[in-house]
Amino acid sequence: MxxxxxxxxxxxxxxxxxxxxxxxxxxxxxxxxxxxGLLEDxxxxxxxxxxxxxxxxxxxxxxxxxxxxAVKNQSGDLKLLxxxxxxxxxxxxxxxxxxxxxxxxxxxxxxxxx
Amino acid sequence: xxxxxxxxxxxxxxEMCLRVAEAxxxxxxxxxxxxxxxxxxxxNAFHYGNEERPEKKIxxxxxxxxxxxxxxxxxxxxGFKLIDVPDPLAExxxxxxxxxGIFLMRAFMDEFDxxxxxxxxxxxxxxxKLPTGSESPNGQWGRNATRQQEEQG
Numbered sequence: 001m002x003x004x005x006x007x008x009x010x011x012x013x014x015x016x017x018x019x020x021x022x023x024x025x026x027x028x029x030x031x032x033x034x035x036x037g038l039l040e041d042x043x044x045x046x047x048x049x050x051x052x053x054x055x056x057x058x059x060x061x062x063x064x065x066x067x068x069x070a071v072k073n074q075s076g077d078l079k080l081l082x083x084x085x086x087x088x089x090x091x092x093x094x095x096x097x098x099x100x101x102x103x104x105x106x107x108x109x110x111x112x113x114x
Numbered sequence: 115x116x117x118x119x120x121x122x123x124x125x126x127x128x129e130m131c132l133r134v135a136e137a138x139x140x141x142x143x144x145x146x147x148x149x150x151x152x153x154x155x156x157x158n159a160f161h162y163g164n165e166e167r168p169e170k171k172i173x174x175x176x177x178x179x180x181x182x183x184x185x186x187x188x189x190x191x192x193g194f195k196l197i198d199v200p201d202p203l204a205e206x207x208x209x210x211x212x213x214x215g216i217f218l219m220r221a222f223m224d225e226f227d228x229x230x231x232x233x234x235x236x237x238x239x240x241x242x243k244l245p246t247g248s249e250s251p252n253g254q255w256g257r258n259a260t261r262q263q264e265e266q267g
Contacts, residue, residue: 094214
């Protein structure tokens with residue numbers, strides 16, 4: 001299953017709803033394109049909703065980190081929402097769970113930008 | 115099985131090994147770990163070993179013994195030593211955008227090693243113990259049967 005991405009604005013925050021797999025190739029490329037596009041539009045407060053992402057490989061992890069760094073470098077922030085168990089486990093064993101702000105409720109994720 | 119040095123080979127290798135793992139009786143979680151490890155092994159061969167050069171090949175083989183499923187991924191690069199691979203959990207590497215594949219294979223498989231392959235490139239050898247009570251591999255999947263089938267293919 002390839003990756004699909006749509007985004008919606010919630011005030012100054014943009015929520016990106018992702019579904020599918022973030023893996024080497026099209027999945028990672030789409031995530032990169034989406035985040036870079038938001039930054040070009042000056043949307044620097046981003047929540048990635050990963051509720052429907054059940055698979056990420058090392059390339060996808062790299063793209064998440066790359067996006068996180070790119071947003072931070074522009075004085076923005078990128079946070080994660082609704083991790084599936086596999087994705088949460090993956091971020092925990094790679095110690096990235098402590099790097100990203102992770103939320104289980106969208107309202108709390110949005111409030112965290114205030 | 116001989117794979118082209120292209121992105122599509124990663125999915126192909128994963129799907130093939132998942133079919134073998136499921137037939138060998140591995141549960142969903144172990145299949146996920148095996149599939150991910152195969153992906154990472156082939157990504158490593160594609161990106162680092164063969165440097166994404168399409169004239170080079172990736173060789174994938176699966177052995178099923180009475181005790182475990184063994185996966186070999188061989189590239190046509192110059193090889194590498196595990197000791198030279200940076201630790202992705204080190205503070206200075208946490209925000210690196212690459213370098214987690216070896217770590218994931220080590221974490222998800224029971225045994226993992228990198229040896230010098232017959233091509234001169236790196237050969238990843240990793241294995242997972244068969245689940246208790248799974249069908250004997252000497253039946254449908256005889257010792258080395260899968261590897262022989264793949265090599266014939």
